[in-house]
Amino acid sequence: MKRFMSIALCVTIVGSAFAQKANVEQAKKLAGKFDKIEEARSLYRAAIENPETAKDALTFKTAGDVEYKAYTGQEARLAINPNDDKVNQPEMMRELINAYDLYTQALPLDELPNEKGQVKPRFTKDIINKIAEKHEDFFRAGAILFNEKDFYPGAYRAFMIYGDLPLTEPYSSKVKVVPDSVRATAFYNAGLSGWQANKVPEAAKSFAKARKAGYNQKDSYVYEIACWQNISQNDSTMIQTAKDNIREIAEDGYKMFGVAEPLFINNLVNALVSDNKMNEALEKVDLLIAENPDNANLYGLRAFVNDRAGNDDSSVEDYRKAASIEGVDFEILKNASRKVFRVGTEKWNNMDQQDKNMKQSIKSDYFETALDYANRANALHPNDPDIDYILENINYALSTYF
Numbered sequence: 001m002k003r004f005m006s007i008a009l010c011v012t013i014v015g016s017a018f019a020q021k022a023n024v025e026q027a028k029k030l031a032g033k034f035d036k037i038e039e040a041r042s043l044y045r046a047a048i049e050n051p052e053t054a055k056d057a058l059t060f061k062t063a064g065d066v067e068y069k070a071y072t073g074q075e076a077r078l079a080i081n082p083n084d085d086k087v088n089q090p091e092m093m094r095e096l097i098n099a100y101d102l103y104t105q106a107l108p109l110d111e112l113p114n115e116k117g118q119v120k121p122r123f124t125k126d127i128i129n130k131i132a133e134k135h136e137d138f139f140r141a142g143a144i145l146f147n148e149k150d151f152y153p154g155a156y157r158a159f160m161i162y163g164d165l166p167l168t169e170p171y172s173s174k175v176k177v178v179p180d181s182v183r184a185t186a187f188y189n190a191g192l193s194g195w196q197a198n199k200v201p202e203a204a205k206s207f208a209k210a211r212k213a214g215y216n217q218k219d220s221y222v223y224e225i226a227c228w229q230n231i232s233q234n235d236s237t238m239i240q241t242a243k244d245n246i247r248e249i250a251e252d253g254y255k256m257f258g259v260a261e262p263l264f265i266n267n268l269v270n271a272l273v274s275d276n277k278m279n280e281a282l283e284k285v286d287l288l289i290a291e292n293p294d295n296a297n298l299y300g301l302r303a304f305v306n307d308r309a310g311n312d313d314s315s316v317e318d319y320r321k322a323a324s325i326e327g328v329d330f331e332i333l334k335n336a337s338r339k340v341f342r343v344g345t346e347k348w349n350n351m352d353q354q355d356k357n358m359k360q361s362i363k364s365d366y367f368e369t370a371l372d373y374a375n376r377a378n379a380l381h382p383n384d385p386d387i388d389y390i391l392e393n394i395n396y397a398l399s400t401y402f
Contacts, residue, residue, distance in 0.1 A: 060106035093141035132174035152197030159190035184213035
């Protein structure tokens with residue numbers, strides 16, 4: 001009885017394997033037939049899910065052919081009639097991505113030894129040539145899927161494949177060389193796609209690739225920093241990783257854009273401050289101020305560091321200098337008014353209340369100066385709630401203390 005059951009089991013396994021191989025052959029015959037695409041997919045998916053055919057390169061090669069021929073068939077229709085309403089271009093682009101994924105899975109299987117222990121690839125050359133030939137199409141696929149609002153995985157995957165392919169083995173030797181700037185743009189577009197889909201870690205990865213490929217627009221750096229800020233806010237285990245990445249991005253941003261884009265040097269110095277490296281932060285800003293003595297942002301930045309380091313008088317002095325420079329921005333004026341008012345209040349509380357000269361000095365040097373900064377900030381951005389609050393407190397102090 002056991003012998004009978006064993007034989008029956010073997011027959012079942014062999015029969016299953018034979019059925020799946022038949023599915024592969026049938027899918028192969030249906031490849032390129034538009035009205036049979038879903039039937040062909042059902043056949044190759046069943047073969048991929050079956051352990052007997054899931055390790056066979058032919059299974060994935062055939063599956064890739066089904067998708068590739070669906071793509072090239074619609075491509076041929078568009079060549080004849082660019083406005084052919086029977087062609088679904090977004091779906092066509094997904095077929096191209098599907099073909100790439102399936103072909104790429106076939107490649108390592110095609111390198112496995114045969115029953116004689118020999119490695120004789122049957123499909124590798126054909127697969128490489130087909131994907132390399134369509135390299136440019138992946139960029140177009142990304143654009144079409146982005147406009148279709150298929151941000152992820154559609155547009156993201158298409159742009160990433162385009163950017164990665166020139167450096168991805170074994171395709172790289174066959175892909176036409178493209179400038180790093182073009183690849184960088186593809187990675188930036190992939191980052192935007194991930195960001196739009198709220199796939200923040202994936203977006204961060206793409207923006208990093210854009211940066212390392214030499215993308216020369218600040219938006220990519222800004223988005224990458226925003227990604228890591230988002231990640232750290234939503235995952236406490238990633239706080240240090242986020243800080244390390246933000247510092248790296250800020251350093252690269254500063255190297256690329258200099259002090260003309262304050263965001264990068266601000267983030268770089270803030271990273272040092274958050275790590276309690278006050279002296280290093282001050283040394284860095286001191287060097288920058290020596291090179292750019294009329295840059296209000298740098299004095300405001302040093303004022304921030306001195307504030308965090310507890311150097312109140314130095315912080316106030318830097319804010320005064322920043323506020324005296326033409327073109328000082330709203331944020332610096334707001335911070336300056338807050339800081340000068342707070343230090344003035346502390347001096348008032350600690351002074352000899354009978355010292356009239358000291359009272360007048362504090363009124364002029366701190367309260368009225370803080371009021372001037374707050375009014376200037378208010379003129380730049382009227383009705384800001386922070387400024388409204390600061391003005392309310394300064395005016396109360398002036399009317400009460402003096």
